[in-house]
Amino acid sequence: MQASELITKEDLKEFKSELLTAIEKLVQLNGQGQSKKWLKSNEVRKLLKISPGTLQNLRINGTLSYTRIGSIMYYKLEDINKLLEGGMQ
Template structure:
């Protein structure tokens, strides 16, 4: 997509669908993590999203986080709760 392209409602709906699919994949692997607190890189990899998407989730309040001495941590259980809350059943 070039800088002159406009995003349509369909583009946003497609993006939402992809995010929901990734959330579902992460839910399927929910037993894989044994750590309670995850760093940004771990969360981005777990959800299959970019670091900038993760930052947007922080900014818009989608994912709660804790910041300690400049390092951002996410509670694994909170991530699972957000994914469950956004679950789409067809």
């Protein structure tokens, strides 16, 4: 191995920094570009790991608001996050 091919600790630190920056950008893009604003019932059940009956109870007692279009119910992701954080009444 030649001296010019040696990897120093400084090289590794620089690589780590560049890699972390690239990963952070990807995570931010993925979070903004692919996040849904509205979720269907089956997506909410999977996210919260609850049964259809439990989701129905959350609707009935007003814990989780929803919008019905035809026979499909939609839930705001923002409302689900508030529920998980304990912010909904």
